[in-house]
Amino acid sequence: xxxxxxxxxxxxxxxxxxxxxxxxxxxxxxxxxxxxxxxxxxxxxxxxxxxxxxxxxxxxxxxxxxxxxxxx
Amino acid sequence: xxxxxxxxxxxxxxxxxxxxxxxxxxxxxxxxxxxxxxxxxxxxxxxxxxxxxxxxxxxxxxxxxxxxxxxxxxxxxxxxxxxxxxxxxxxxxxxxxxxxxxxxxxxxxxxxxxxxxxxxxxxxxxxxxxxxxxxxxxxxxxxxxxxxxxxxxxxxxxxxxxxxxxxxxxxxxxxxxxxxxxxxxxxxxxxxxxxxxxxxxxxxxxxxxxxxxxxxxxxxxxxxxxxxxxxxxxxxxxxxxxxxxxxxxxxxxxxxxxxxxxxxxxxxxxxxxxxxxxxxxxxxxxxxxxxxxxxxxxxxxxxxxxxxxxxxxxxxxxxxxxxxxxxxxxxxxxxxxxxxxxxxxxxxxxxxxxxxxxxxxxxxxxxxxxxxxxxxxxxxxxxxxx
Numbered sequence: 059x060x061x062x063x064x065x066x067x068x069x070x071x072x073x074x075x076x077x078x079x080x081x082x083x084x085x086x087x088x089x090x091x092x093x094x095x096x097x098x099x100x101x102x103x104x105x106x107x108x109x110x111x112x113x114x115x116x117x118x119x120x121x122x123x124x125x126x127x128x129x130x
Numbered sequence: 131x132x133x134x135x136x137x138x139x140x141x142x143x144x145x146x147x148x149x150x151x152x153x154x155x156x157x158x159x160x161x162x163x164x165x166x167x168x169x170x171x172x173x174x175x176x177x178x179x180x181x182x183x184x185x186x187x188x189x190x191x192x193x194x195x196x197x198x199x200x201x202x203x204x205x206x207x208x209x210x211x212x213x214x215x216x217x218x219x220x221x222x223x224x225x226x227x228x229x230x231x232x233x234x235x236x237x238x239x240x241x242x243x244x245x246x247x248x249x250x251x252x253x254x255x256x257x258x259x260x261x262x263x264x265x266x267x268x269x270x271x272x273x274x275x276x277x278x279x280x281x282x283x284x285x286x287x288x289x290x291x292x293x294x295x296x297x298x299x300x301x302x303x304x305x306x307x308x309x310x311x312x313x314x315x316x317x318x319x320x321x322x323x324x325x326x327x328x329x330x331x332x333x334x335x336x337x338x339x340x341x342x343x344x345x346x347x348x349x350x351x352x353x354x355x356x357x358x359x360x361x362x363x364x365x366x367x368x369x370x371x372x373x374x375x376x377x378x379x380x381x382x383x384x385x386x387x388x389x390x391x392x393x394x395x396x397x398x399x400x401x402x403x404x405x406x407x408x409x410x411x412x413x414x415x416x417x418x419x420x421x422x423x424x425x426x427x428x429x430x431x432x433x434x435x436x437x438x439x440x441x442x443x444x445x446x447x448x449x450x451x452x453x454x455x456x457x458x459x460x461x462x463x464x465x466x467x468x469x470x471x472x473x474x475x476x477x478x479x480x481x482x483x484x485x486x487x488x489x490x491x492x493x494x495x496x497x498x499x500x501x502x503x504x505x506x507x508x509x510x511x512x513x514x515x516x
Binding site: 068069070071072073074075076077078079080081083086088089090098099100101102110121122123124 | 251252254255258265267269271280283330380384
């Protein structure tokens, strides 16, 4: 799978009540990210909390799920 | 197309009922609707069942004949409709369409869900099945998370506040406390609502509807035959179902539900009314933000004004336009497959003047808005005195 590049947070949430598969991950941040191409992708945010309008950079896929990190 | 009327309604209590199974709830609601409409099972020409996830929650499939036969209904089409939380709204839409087209006369629609037999993480996972399994759900989205992201964006674009969201919960609990069949008959304060346990920021437990068991049923027929069955027929003036993308990240603007707007336009047109004519409504407040967006998308208030209007009391029981006088999904409960027919029952009760302490003053034209998923299905029904 390819590098998704960088993008901007369109919206986000921090989840405290998870489905069975992710109960050990809480709390975790989920966001819809608008990529440079204009396409939006739903992804997890690793590390520092990101807010609407923040720039984020693709980090890696884990089990096919894209993870992004806030750009400093 | 023939005019269609509701001749009978029946609801179980909504709540957590460890000793009740899906079928017994559905049968109870169905029998109550038949009694209410003075009809017998032998008169039914078709049976429509709305149910979202019976097979996942209970292990039972082939649910429509399973429920119908337990009521003594055989030898007619018995079919289950699944459209996430709009399952029974969709079943009702298709049943009304068939009666209007002249395919059948006397038809029973039952909505049911049995949810509380599973632990919350499992329920959360089953409900997430109404989202996009290859994208948002695999990434860890829950339904509260999807609506939390909608709320965040609505707050960002329109300045909607936590207090405005909480006002929806406070109002719906006030109404639900007056509803003998509601799941959580408890008044809550603004302070409690704001200090609730976080579920998915910015939503707390008080922004989320309840995990409930329950069923609700509606008996319909051509208006011309309704007088044989009831002296209180309620006419289906307009009804429409439309669809949209399932995945939230495929929608241009997540602060509005395009399917709600398109289905409302069609239903208003069919009924020959405008948004301003609607006197009261039951809307799909699966989360507080969903009620705020609903009153905007239905055209009750301008875009972005749903929050301030709710905080100012415009939607209260004795406000300008009462919304969710039943207590809504928030307080009444949200057995997802029963919610659409439940809303129809609540609007019919209001039009008949039988809503007791919850009765709205102006009650001749009401609307029910039933939403599936994060907006991929919408069913709008406009009902009026016959």
